[in-house]
Amino acid sequence: MNSNGGVLPVDPAAANQLLTTLRAEERIEWAVQQFGMRAVVLSSMQKTSSVLLHIMARIAPDNQILFVDTGFHFPETLAVRDEFIQRFDLKINTLHPELSPAEQKAKYGYDLYEFIDGQPDCCQARKEVPFLNHVRKQGTQLVMLGLRRAEGGARGNLQPLELDPRYSGYVLHPLLDWRAADVDDYLKAHDVPVNALHAKQYPSIGCSVCTTPVEPGEDERAGRWRHLRGEGVQPRYCGLNFSDGGGI
Template identity: 40%
Template sequence: MFVRYEICPAMTSDLSALEGAPPEEILAEAARRWPRLAFATGFGPEGCVLVDVIARHRLPIDIFTLDTGVLFPETYELWRALERRYGLGIRAVRPAFSLEEARTVYAQLWEREPDRCCQARKVLPLRGALAGLDAWVTAIRRDQTPERASAAVAEPDPKFGLVKVNPLVRWTSADVWAHVARHGVPVNPLHAQGYPSIGCAPCTTPVAPDEDPRAGRWRGREKTECGLHGRFTGGRPAGPNA
């Protein structure tokens, strides 16, 4: 069973001094302070940048991804390309039930109740993956959504009972793509085909040039986040999440 604990603000406040530091410095200090540290990547351009930073600076940070079983083929190929490029392994964290069960027993849950689908295929597997860790790294940026605008370099994460480290929190999209170009970081080819934000294949569509970058996620619904960075009440989303 996952046990939550209270996190003293002092555990994270010292990293506020690194607000303007490059991500490698933030990650190095986080790894020193919290040895049981892991990075959960969704293979967005920000996540690929952090894989590049971790690998180039040889930081002792475990890397994993939530493999829902319904990622785009291009995402699976990017996963393999990153492993080949950097000579590292990116662990797969999968839900308790199989894709076949999702299609039969759960009757395409992503079509009927996408919030429950995200909870079962992302949030609960992540909870298990984070159990026993001191802190986890994310690739969120403040300018991505209103809910992320107040994110700190390091902050308590009461949902999972540990510290959340956000080394790219101050970066803009332009900063991310400049790093990608400068270091030749592999990214998903779907970004060039109108997919600025990429999740599971059944729930992601291209966006028009004048649309919000996340408009293609769960199109036609009010849902714009999957639940990894927000609060839940009784197993259901209490508001926009990630």
């Protein structure tokens, strides 16, 4: 029984035997068949999100797409969201933190994101809390993410379907077995809005104050929270995606 009184209808282990054999589109179709409108996408408006949103526009255009606007996004990121709404009529629901960036700074007396022990609180308040408040209130049962095993780190062990105890529901990774080249091939083959920063040495894009371009040879995520890295010091994943666990 989940927090909204609904019966959770799926055994993840059994479902994963099927889901591993399916293509991304079929995994999304499965999610919508199982959970109807209680299946949503959580989008970061990066490349893999563009793939997911384009598939949603084709096979489940009425299901909600969630986008958490931290107040620190690049204009290029917001432009992708707006283009998907305008061109594909997707139901993109923009969620906001309780405090504006200025209100948050006034509350703490400094910018949390500038410090290694402030970043987790900033990410929690500006990403995780708005997302969880929304899905708990809406009775969302399944959230689709664009994470891929090939990204490495905690993502190397992704399963297609996993439980997310934060809202007593599931997370689905339709693109978990896609390589970076598969994503690029899909985007080339379709006329899809893509975050313009990807063409400017930003393979991974988050908040503007916590994201830099990467140098040739650097890890894809080296530009995330670069200002917080030091010898033996690694910033944490933002906590928005439960599958990411700890570490960066």
